[in-house]
Amino acid sequence: MDTAEARRFAALRVDASLEVIQALVPLNVGRALKHLNLAHERLVLLNLYQHYFPKQFARSTASPYLAPGNNGYSEAEGEFLQLAGRHLFPMAEAMDADERFDGIPIDPVGVPYEVQDDGDLPYVVLGACGGGLADAWPEAFAQWPTDLPGLDPVVPRGGLDTAKLEVLCNKRGGLFRNVPIALKVCARDTGNWFIDTDDENGMDEMPPWSLGMVETLRVEWAQADPLLTATSDLAKYLQAEPEAMIEVVNLLNAAVTPESRRLALRARGAVRAADDEVSDNDDAEDGDDTEDSDDAEDGDDVEDEDGGEAG
Numbered sequence: 001m002d003t004a005e006a007r008r009f010a011a012l013r014v015d016a017s018l019e020v021i022q023a024l025v026p027l028n029v030g031r032a033l034k035h036l037n038l039a040h041e042r043l044v045l046l047n048l049y050q051h052y053f054p055k056q057f058a059r060s061t062a063s064p065y066l067a068p069g070n071n072g073y074s075e076a077e078g079e080f081l082q083l084a085g086r087h088l089f090p091m092a093e094a095m096d097a098d099e100r101f102d103g104i105p106i107d108p109v110g111v112p113y114e115v116q117d118d119g120d121l122p123y124v125v126l127g128a129c130g131g132g133l134a135d136a137w138p139e140a141f142a143q144w145p146t147d148l149p150g151l152d153p154v155v156p157r158g159g160l161d162t163a164k165l166e167v168l169c170n171k172r173g174g175l176f177r178n179v180p181i182a183l184k185v186c187a188r189d190t191g192n193w194f195i196d197t198d199d200e201n202g203m204d205e206m207p208p209w210s211l212g213m214v215e216t217l218r219v220e221w222a223q224a225d226p227l228l229t230a231t232s233d234l235a236k237y238l239q240a241e242p243e244a245m246i247e248v249v250n251l252l253n254a255a256v257t258p259e260s261r262r263l264a265l266r267a268r269g270a271v272r273a274a275d276d277e278v279s280d281n282d283d284a285e286d287g288d289d290t291e292d293s294d295d296a297e298d299g300d301d302v303e304d305e306d307g308g309e310a311g
Contacts, residue, residue, distance in 0.1 A: 106212070169251055190227060
């Protein structure tokens with residue numbers, strides 16, 4: 001660390017130093033651990049800042065210390081979070097938070113299943129075709145501005161021959177080549193965390209800050225970005241040319257083969273069998289509970305009779 005950096009990190013005013021000291025007295029075990037964890041996370045974020053954006057880090061004059069009364073992020077941490085959100089992967093606006101997040105504030109970008117405006121409708125209909133709305137695809141189709149042909153019921157149940165769909169869409173050309181990708185993106189079936197989750201269905205808890213986790217998320221977003229771009233291009237085209245959705249549905253129906261239909265129906269049957277088994281087990285448990293309850297009542301009756309005779 002050169003002299004300039006040393007001065008930057010040592011530029012803690014006397015009044016701020018006194019406030020830090022006062023905050024640590026009295027210091028119990030819980031507060032000590034919280035303080036150490038916070039200090040560790042701040043160092044991790046500053047190290048990540050230097051690792052991913054070395055030029056910006058070297059030029060920065062932002063303080064790495066928290067301003068008095070600030071329970072969020074220091075200026076230097078805020079610079080890193082803003083750069084990371086622009087260049088690594090989407091993140092929530094951490095600098096608007098009065099408190100620190102419990103980990104990396106990832107911002108999922110899963111497509112909507114509710115129509116807030118006209119721009120959402122292509123995503124909803126494509127998601128319905130991909131099985132995102134289960135058997136409720138007719139409701140989504142009914143919202144489309146032009147009449148659409150009926151969708152083969154096995155399509156949203158995984159009854160597509162994906163290889164055949166690729167061939168048909170490539171042969172059709174243009175933005176129809178994006179249909180297979182868009183179908184998975186809109187059905188949240190890509191295996192990519194950013195795409196397959198939304199604000200309401202995200203991770204149970206935020207992942208912790210570390211170089212390994214940030215790198216994993218960076219790669220994950222790099223894979224998601226082109227998929228989202230291809231889907232967005234198709235959605236804009238379908239919104240501008242609503243009748244083109246008819247061709248999309250025709251391509252999907254044409255991609256159903258006897259074998260893919262058989263596999264989809266077999267999977268559907270297995271699911272129903274599993275549901276029936278669960279239902280049977282529940283009924284059996286209810287029967288056991290009823291029998292136990294009857295036995296208990298019979299026991300109470302016998303005890304009451306014995307008690308009456310004894311009296």
